Amino acid sequence: xxxxNEQHARHVLAQYATHHNTGRPHRALDLRAxxxxxxxxxxxxxxxxxxxxLGGLIHQxxxxx
Numbered sequence: 001x002x003x004x005n006e007q008h009a010r011h012v013l014a015q016y017a018t019h020h021n022t023g024r025p026h027r028a029l030d031l032r033a034x035x036x037x038x039x040x041x042x043x044x045x046x047x048x049x050x051x052x053x054l055g056g057l058i059h060q061x062x063x064x065x
Contacts, residue, residue: 001057012054019053023060 003009025031051060 001054015054016058019058019060 001012003012020034022033022035024033026034029036048061048063051062052058053060
């Protein structure tokens with residue numbers, strides 16, 4: 001990815017930080033994201049949709065049901 005200016009760099013880093021803390025599973029946290037609530041039990045999704053972040057460089061998956 002080519003960074004055009006400081007504003008673009010801040011936007012890219014903010015999107016990545018959001019993804020890292022809310023959408024990316026971490027092995028040390030039993031495949032939970034750092035921002036996940038501890039009282040919610042993850043379950044296998046029946047239908048999954050993929051959403052591209054940063055122009056498709058990162059993919060985030062969400063349950064559709």
